Amino acid sequence: MSALNNLKLVVSKKYTTVSPVVQRRNKLANKIHQQLELCEAKKQGQIYAPKKLKTFTNKQTGERMTVEVAKRVKEWFWVNDAGKINLAIKYGAKTLPLNKKGANAIELATGDELINTLKSIKVAVLNGELDDAITEASNATKAAFVK
Template sequence: MSTASSTPVAFLQSLKVTAAKKAVGNNPQVLRRMKLARKMWEQIQLAKSQADGTNFTMTRFRSVTDPDGRRRSVEVPRRVRAWWWTTEANKLALNIRYGARKIEISKGKSAVEIASISELVPTLELIKQAVEAGELDAQIEAAAVKLREGFAK
């Protein structure tokens, strides 16, 4: 009879073990920043699809009741509204929105003027980078406070 090696293999000893703990909740400021970044991504995709001449729709799940009385989730399209429009001077103006509120980029000014449609996607990507870097945190916080006040009534 042959016996197996008497030395146990130490797989766990090859791992780097730490005493790290998972954070219970994210910073609310980071969550708001991520929410706006997701909406900016939607606007970028909408602008790209309009430039290509295609339709862009997001989908969401909605709970519906069958005639049998059973509830099930179905995927339904959700329209994405553009945050930009054409001005009288034939230029584009772009608002940044947090919920239903426009964000003031600088004091008293909430729109970005864009010379042509070809500059729309790069402008949206630049704003998204600024959001992710935290440059608009104060404005997002102000819009979030106004949004919460609307629910408190």
């Protein structure tokens, strides 16, 4: 029992549902983390190819098989005509507006600056600074499915 005496014990309840705002925040934070991994792999001269499991049915035997395949990750950044790196933040297929004036990209000088910017944007997303833009993009996507 001496091991339990050293721990801080509390009464807690695990929530089975998460609010949609927090769910969207976490989704965007995970995508930003993938972009960070992609940038760091490019910096080291490696290829970033996360794996995912894909299940399919063999047409001849009818057997269901699960295989590990490379997941496609699109880059959110590109080099503009002036040689600067532009970074757009995406939620699904939509590019998020980053301010009230409608700016949709961040201009950066180097790859290291790109990595640092992605890290700071991830913190901003987790703090809820982009909640309005995420909700707007999510609602626009939902509205496209309504007939």
